[in-house]
Amino acid sequence: AVSTGSLPGWGLVDELVHVVHDRYRSHDEGVVATYIPVLADADPGAFGVCVAETSGGIHEAGDTGVDFSVQSISKAFVYALVCEALGHEAVRERVGVNNTGLGFSSVMALELNEGHPMNPMVNAGALATTAMMPGSSFAEQWENVRTGLSRFAGRQLALDGEVYRSESATNMRNKAIARLLQSYGRIDLDPLGVVDVYTRQCSLLVTARDLAVMGATLADGGVNPLTGDRVVSGQVCRDTLAVLASTGMYERSGEWLFEIGLPAKSGVSGGIVAVAPGKGAIGTFSPRLDPAGNSVRGQRATGYLSRALGLNVFASA
């Protein structure tokens, strides 16, 4: 039996990470994202699994050191930084915490809700959140995003210029969403400037290992377990994880919570981070996606580890 307060012993976690990698490495369901042209070049066979413990232990198998753009996973950590700066109420009022039930770039969701973005994990809410980042210029906001996400990861994260340029040239939909938000008074800044900061934040390079450490920081009440740096408060971690539980896997968040029972966030380049409060986090990378934009192997691997390690937050027996 697995104890409830922490992860099982070092050897077992290490073994399970390798077992899960072996078990799913040959699965080839799903398709690599192509709506951001450069993402089509991703290696569909890449697959990495990493568990980071709140005690600082790291367990990894496969391609855990391969760089990929963080994409929507950045939304979770920018949200935490904005909650830290502005507080629970301001963010709830402006961005919301309810699932839209629609895809992450839905314009319909925004229109149906009279311009309210509903939650920070869809593009509309993420743009509204990025617009709230501290900083007196877009350059300063971007620097604060990069520094903040780097503190979550415990190392300096770099921007992938190619991904940034590829998305910047093709993100008409995000620009349209930002204009709509402006028309509804949901963002006060120049909408195209906000989209630019958001596109940069999505282009930051991370590894599956970084995702696990970033998630473990949220699992550890806001303290990075590798560097000891307090990035955000415990209250902010609670708020962020609650939002991830209801919205982190887009319109599939309910199914995900039902099957796997962990707050999590995915991105279209194939990353997923899942957080076990108090215990640690799982970071996975595999570029083949399901129709909602969630990595197929990442979901399988995380589900297996959640069960085998007894991580489901709803389990009492």
Ligand code: GLN
């Ligand atoms: N940068 C991407 C976009 O805005 C992020 C989407 C995602 O990862 N789901 O479309």
